[in-house]
Amino acid sequence: MKILANRMDLGFKMHQQEYEDAALHVLRSGWYILGKELESFEQEFASFHEKEIIDGDIDTCNCTGITGGADSNKLYCAGVASGLDALWIGIKMLGIGAGDEVIVQGNTYIASVMGITMNGATPIFVEPDENSQIDIDAIEKAITDKTKAVMVVHLYGQVTDIDRIVDICKKHNLYLIEDCAQAHGAKWNGQKVGTFGDVGCFSFYPTKNMGAFGDAGAIIAHDPKIIEDAKTYRNYGSHKHYYNKLVGANSRLDEMQAALLKVRLKYMDEITQERRKLATTYTEKIQNPEIITPVEIDNSYAVWHQYVIRCKHRDKLIDYLNEKEIGSIIHYPVPPHLQEAYKYLGHKEGDFPITEEYANEVLSIPMYNGMSDEEQMYVIDALNAFKA
Numbered sequence: 001m002k003i004l005a006n007r008m009d010l011g012f013k014m015h016q017q018e019y020e021d022a023a024l025h026v027l028r029s030g031w032y033i034l035g036k037e038l039e040s041f042e043q044e045f046a047s048f049h050e051k052e053i054i055d056g057d058i059d060t061c062n063c064t065g066i067t068g069g070a071d072s073n074k075l076y077c078a079g080v081a082s083g084l085d086a087l088w089i090g091i092k093m094l095g096i097g098a099g100d101e102v103i104v105q106g107n108t109y110i111a112s113v114m115g116i117t118m119n120g121a122t123p124i125f126v127e128p129d130e131n132s133q134i135d136i137d138a139i140e141k142a143i144t145d146k147t148k149a150v151m152v153v154h155l156y157g158q159v160t161d162i163d164r165i166v167d168i169c170k171k172h173n174l175y176l177i178e179d180c181a182q183a184h185g186a187k188w189n190g191q192k193v194g195t196f197g198d199v200g201c202f203s204f205y206p207t208k209n210m211g212a213f214g215d216a217g218a219i220i221a222h223d224p225k226i227i228e229d230a231k232t233y234r235n236y237g238s239h240k241h242y243y244n245k246l247v248g249a250n251s252r253l254d255e256m257q258a259a260l261l262k263v264r265l266k267y268m269d270e271i272t273q274e275r276r277k278l279a280t281t282y283t284e285k286i287q288n289p290e291i292i293t294p295v296e297i298d299n300s301y302a303v304w305h306q307y308v309i310r311c312k313h314r315d316k317l318i319d320y321l322n323e324k325e326i327g328s329i330i331h332y333p334v335p336p337h338l339q340e341a342y343k344y345l346g347h348k349e350g351d352f353p354i355t356e357e358y359a360n361e362v363l364s365i366p367m368y369n370g371m372s373d374e375e376q377m378y379v380i381d382a383l384n385a386f387k388a
Contacts, residue, residue, distance in 0.1 A: 010370030079253030083203020087115025
């Protein structure tokens with residue numbers, strides 16, 4: 001049996017007719033950029049995140065409130081061209097730039113860091129905790145008079161105690177940036193991630209739980225001015241055709257991707273429930289002392305973008321899985337502080353030992369919607385039979 005690490009085609013096939021109808025509707029419309037599909041997607045994606053607040057399950061949003069003038073029960077959305085663009089534009093809209101520092105966990109994907117450095121700011125790395133999320137106890141120790149924000153990355157679709165991070169940001173008058181690229185629909189105490197901070201930044205890369213059929217991203221915020229400014233900036237700095245308020249960028253979520261994402265959004269609860277079931281089965285049935293399985297902490301609701309195990313004999317495990325024709329992926333083999341792109345920051349091997357240890361041990365095993373019980377049990381049996 002051959003099992004890939006990921007299967008994007010199955011997500012399409014589950015609702016194939018709806019995707020094809022949406023695509024044809026856009027093609028026949030003759031309108032492909034900044035049209036009604038994008039507007040309706042932005043409204044629907046904002047409403048998707050507002051739901052628990054409006055329904056009364058959440059008394060109020062826990063955002064930092066630094067941006068001011070925001071209705072804590074209301075959210076606004078700007079679609080952009082990618083998750084990286086969501087990060088760097090979202091950060092730019094907060095006025096973060098040269099001379100500012102942003103605290104971020106060291107074991108994230110490099111795009112999180114690029115969102116900071118593309119604005120001229122400096123990333124200040126801290127270690128992850130035992131669940132691969134940011135070590136909350138390390139945040140305050142990293143704060144200096146140059147610190148402008150904390151970026152929390154909901155890595156692998158898991159969630160940490162974001163209430164504690166909100167409290168730290170309020171105490172020190174810092175912005176809170178949420179990198180939700182892997183955490184569509186994940187929750188803390190019943191409230192969706194992306195709604196706690198000043199901006200929530202999302203990727204819709206095809207492998208994501210809420211994947212598009214190409215590059216796509218979005219920014220959400222409680223402050224309408226942030227989103228209004230982001231919409232101007234993404235369109236060459238133009239708020240009106242051929243009238244440019246500033247030097248902006250070309251980063252528009254196109255009509256085709258918006259229409260296809262509207263279909264995916266309809267099924268997000270279904271998609272998440274299936275992934276949570278797969279994760280529960282893995283956690284219950286992988287019983288090998290050589291393998292550390294991830295933990296969903298109390299009060300969190302993980303969406304399991306990846307199911308990431310750790311093994312001190314990872315290379316041997318990968319070779320073993322390859323022999324069994326089981327795909328796997330390392331997320332991520334080289335942490336940002338050791339990447340050549342960030343050599344100028346002056347970090348060296350050993351600066352962040354936990355981050356580096358995880359980089360040498362983590363392995364994402366097959367996790368995709370449409371995975372059969374037979375396929376999953378084949379993976380589990382193989383992992384349980386592994387000997388270092």
